[in-house]
Each structure stands twice: as C-alpha cells, then as structure tokens.
Amino acid sequence: xxxxxxxxxxxxxxxxxxxxxxxxxxxxxxxxxxxxxxxxxxxxxxxxxxxxxxxxxxxxxxxxxxxxxxxxxxxxxxxxxxxxxxxxxxxxxxxxxxxxxxxxxxxxxxxxxxxxxxxxxxxxxxxxxxxxxxxxxxxxxxxxxxxxxxxxxxxxxxxxxxxxxxxxxxxxxxxxxxxxxxxxxxxxxxxxxxxxxxxxxxxxxxxxxxxxxx
Amino acid sequence: xxxxxxxxxxxxxxxxxxxxxxxxxxxxxxxxxxxxxxxxxxxxxxxxxxxxxxxxxxxxxxxxxxxxxxxxxxxxxxxxxxxxxxxxxxxxxxxxxxxxxxxxxxxxxxxxxxxxxxxxxxxxxxxxxxxxxxxxxxxxxxxxxxxxxxxxxxxxxxxxxxxxxxxxxxxxxxxxxxxxxxxxxxxxxxxxxxxxxxxxxxxxxxxxxxxxxxxxxxxxxxxxxxxxxxxxxxxxxxxxxxxxxxxxxxxxx
Numbered sequence: 001x002x003x004x005x006x007x008x009x010x011x012x013x014x015x016x017x018x019x020x021x022x023x024x025x026x027x028x029x030x031x032x033x034x035x036x037x038x039x040x041x042x043x044x045x046x047x048x049x050x051x052x053x054x055x056x057x058x059x060x061x062x063x064x065x066x067x068x069x070x071x072x073x074x075x076x077x078x079x080x081x082x083x084x085x086x087x088x089x090x091x092x093x094x095x096x097x098x099x100x101x102x103x104x105x106x107x108x109x110x111x112x113x114x115x116x117x118x119x120x121x122x123x124x125x126x127x128x129x130x131x132x133x134x135x136x137x138x139x140x141x142x143x144x145x146x147x148x149x150x151x152x153x154x155x156x157x158x159x160x161x162x163x164x165x166x167x168x169x170x171x172x173x174x175x176x177x178x179x180x181x182x183x184x185x186x187x188x189x190x191x192x193x194x195x196x197x198x199x200x201x202x203x204x205x206x207x208x209x210x211x212x213x214x
Numbered sequence: 215x216x217x218x219x220x221x222x223x224x225x226x227x228x229x230x231x232x233x234x235x236x237x238x239x240x241x242x243x244x245x246x247x248x249x250x251x252x253x254x255x256x257x258x259x260x261x262x263x264x265x266x267x268x269x270x271x272x273x274x275x276x277x278x279x280x281x282x283x284x285x286x287x288x289x290x291x292x293x294x295x296x297x298x299x300x301x302x303x304x305x306x307x308x309x310x311x312x313x314x315x316x317x318x319x320x321x322x323x324x325x326x327x328x329x330x331x332x333x334x335x336x337x338x339x340x341x342x343x344x345x346x347x348x349x350x351x352x353x354x355x356x357x358x359x360x361x362x363x364x365x366x367x368x369x370x371x372x373x374x375x376x377x378x379x380x381x382x383x384x385x386x387x388x389x390x391x392x393x394x395x396x397x398x399x400x401x402x403x404x405x406x407x408x409x410x411x412x413x414x415x416x417x418x419x420x421x422x423x424x425x426x427x428x429x430x431x432x433x434x435x436x437x438x439x440x441x442x443x444x445x446x447x448x449x450x451x452x453x454x455x456x457x458x459x460x461x462x463x464x465x466x467x
Contacts, residue, residue: 006308036419045419045457050351050454051457074348076347076348078351082460083461084467098380098383099376099380101310137311138310138379139312139375139376140376
C-alpha cells in the first residue's frame with residue numbers, strides 16, 4: 001500500500017518515527033554513512049517542520065508495517081542538491097525547476113539477501129509507481145536524486161532508468177555517486193505496471209496506526 | 215536551469231504559450247502580469263486564477279494578491295474571515311500535492327456554506343490549488359478554476375497542468391523580483407566567522423552542547439551567536455536561517 005505524510009502531521013508521528021528509525025538502521029548502522037543519529041532516529045535539516053517535506057511510504061497491505069520510504073522536496077525550495085550534495089560533484093548542478101522534485105533518503109526495510117530479494121523489488125517498485133502517480137497528479141514531470149553509482153544497473157532492471165547528469169570523482173567523493181534525472185509521467189507508470197504485473201494501491205492511514213508485529 | 219528548460223511540449227496552446235512566457239519575464243508591473251495571465255487563461259479555456267503571496271509580519275510586508283475573482287466575492291471572503299477556515303488555504307499550504315476541490319471533505323456546515331457562496335458569487339465550480347515554493351522557505355498559493363466537464367478536466371490535469379505549474383512559478387518569480395526591488399529586501403546578511411561556524415554545525419545536526427565543546431565556548435555564548443544570526447536573517451527559526459544561508463552560499467554544508 002502507498003500513502004504519504006508530511007513532517008508536521010501530528011497524527012502520523014508513529015509511522016514517521018518508524019521511518020526515521022529505519023533510516024538510522026540502514027544509513028548509519030548498515031551503510032556507515034556520516035549521518036546524525038539521535039535517540040535511534042536519523043533526522044536532518046531537510047526533515048525540519050519549517051520545510052515540511054513530504055514522505056512517500058510503502059506499507060504491507062495487511063499489517064501496515066513500513067517497508068520502504070522516501071523524502072520529497074520541490075527543487076524550487078531548499079533541497080539537498082543545493083546543500084550537502086553540492087560538494088560531492090565536480091560541477092555545480094542547478095536542478096531548480098517547477099516540474100522537478102528531489103527524492104532523497106530512499107530506504108527499504110529488507111536487506112537484498114536471497115530470501116527477500118523479491119520482497120525488496122516489490123516494495124521498491126510499488127514505491128516508485130506511487131511516486132509516478134503522485135508526480136502526475138501534481139504537475140511534476142521529472143524526479144532528481146543522488147544515488148550510489150552501482151545502483152544504475154538496479155534501476156535499469158526495475159524498469160525506471162535515470163538520465164545520468166553527473167558522476168562524482170575520487171577527489172569529490174570517496175563513495176562513487178551519481179546525479180540522476182528520472183521521467184515521471186503516465187507512460188512511465190504504464191510501462192512499470194506492464195513490466196511488473198501489478199498496480200500501486202493507494203490507501204489512507206488511520207491516525208497513529210498501530211503496527212502489527214511482523 | 216529554470217531559464218533553460220521549457221515546459222513540456224504536449225500542449226494544445228503551442229507556440230502562443232512560449233511567446234507569452236517570454237513576455238512575462240519582462241513584465242514590470244503586477245497589472246502587466248495580470249494582462250498576460252488573462253491571455254493565457256483564455257487560450258487554455260480556464261476561468262479564474264488567484265495568486266496569493268502571504269506577507270510577513272516582522273517586516274510589515276503585506277499580502278500580495280493577483281487575481282480575477284469577482285470583487286464581491288473577495289469582499290465577502292474578507293468580511294467572513296474565510297481565510298481562517300478555508301480548507302483550500304489550510305491544506306494547500308501543507309502539502310506538496312495540489313488540492314483538487316472536488317476531493318475535499320465537505321461535511322462541516324461552514325465549509326458547505328463557503329463553497330456554496332463561492333459558486334453563488336461566480337467562482338467556477340472546478341478548482342485546483344497548489345503551492346509554489348521559494349525563495350527560501352517562502353511560498354505562494356495559486357488557484358485555478360474551470361467550467362470543464364469531467365472528461366475535459368481529466369485531460370487538463372494530465373496534459374496541461376504541468377505547463378500551468380510552470381507558468382505559475384514564472385509569475386511568482388516575477389512578483390518576487392518586483393516586490394524585493396521595490397522594498398529593498400533580500401540583502402544578503404553578513405555573518406562573523408564564529409556565527410558562520412555555529413550555524414554550519416546547527417545545519418549538520420549538532421546540538422548546542424556539542425557546538426560549545428567544539429568551539430571552546432559556553433552554551434550561553436553559542437546561543438548569543440545564534441540569536442544574532444536569526445536577527446540578521448530576520449527570522450525566529452534557526453533552521454530557517456540555516457536553510458537560507460545554504461541557499462545563499464553563506465555556509466557550505
């Protein structure tokens with residue numbers, strides 16, 4: 001199931017905190033990225049209520065357990081490419097455009113081990129479908145984001161290949177990263193549905209939905 | 215990038231849309247902006263538009279409105295203080311996704327009254343309200359209305375709406391440029407090295423005790439620096455100051 005919340009909805013604080021905890025788990029504990037973790041949650045400047053980003057969430061249909069999430073910001077306002085990501089690349093990229101959103105902090109609950117490889121793919125694909133759907137509804141035509149360069153092949157397999165705008169150099173970033181620009185329109189969504197054989201299921205969360213233990 | 219990337223080509227308005235876009239970049243007054251918007255609206259078959267840039271109390275900047283709503287409706291709206299209960303304003307300010315009026319819950323009596331009166335005063339029944347972001351944390355709300363049937367509305371949403379979003383952002387940029395030139399606002403604040411260092415650490419998520427330790431000063435002194443920073447940026451929020459400083463290249467994150 002796909003749904004979205006923002007940083008200030010008090011009634012969804014439980015799932016939001018669950019997302020911040022999932023981010024801490026993946027980015028800090030698993031990948032060892034340099035991110036600030038307080039009280040077990042990874043929250044940065046771009047999560048602030050003043051900026052009020054939108055979080056797209058993918059949940060298990062039955063239990064409403066959080067499985068994947070991402071953060072969305074309009075590129076016409078403050079966004080990460082304008083801030084901490086700038087120094088990772090040899091050229092300055094101005095991604096500001098009314099029809100482009102930036103996607104960051106893309107996380108999925110499952111490790112891509114053999115047993116739940118298919119689960120990863122399904123949650124990721126449903127999240128991307130949800131993103132395309134939301135973008136179409138909002139008059140957005142493209143999504144931009146920074147990703148670890150080897151992920152390019154994963155995106156190709158998922159059927160949502162980005163245009164590569166820029167790559168980091170060993171001088172600008174020890175971790176090889178790339179800036180991508182993805183199309184998000186009805187043709188993209190239809191192609192994903194055809195490729196994967198299912199449609200995204202948009203739903204509503206009950207306020208402070210209690211999660212059933214997995 | 216905004217200057218180079220044109221709106222998507224899939225539009226029935228064709229070349230006329232492009233010409234008018236160029237003209238809006240050169241508009242010198244709000245009334246010129248209004249004339250151009252009227253032109254585009256008639257080409258797109260839309261009825262009304264309402265651009266609302268909330269003013270700022272701490273700089274005594276007033277609200278900016280550019281619209282073609284019936285003036286009777288505007289008077290009524292102000293008289294009844296509808297801005298306090300209008301779900302379009304409340305929700306439109308919160309979400310990235312546009313508010314389609316037909317999807318709004320209309321269960322409360324005052325909301326039903328509000329929408330009923332709008333129609334009585336001549337506001338077209340189909341409406342869409344969306345947020346325009348920037349500069350910094352500022353934003354404007356933009357509304358469009360139409361008298362399309364369901365099918366034409368769906369087609370509009372899918373194929374024309376991105377162009378309208380693009381246009382609305384252009385309009386907003388122009389308004390901001392005109393306003394800030396007139397009010398001499400938007401001067402870049404100058405921070406001392408200490409102020410810059412403290413603000414940069416706040417941006418990276420460090421707590422005040424950590425900043426104090428790192429800088430070899432007391433927490434009280436850190437607070438004094440941040441207070442000065444907030445004052446220079448004209449905000450109550452250290453977060454807003456940090457985001458603005460990053461955007462203006464004053465601190466490198």
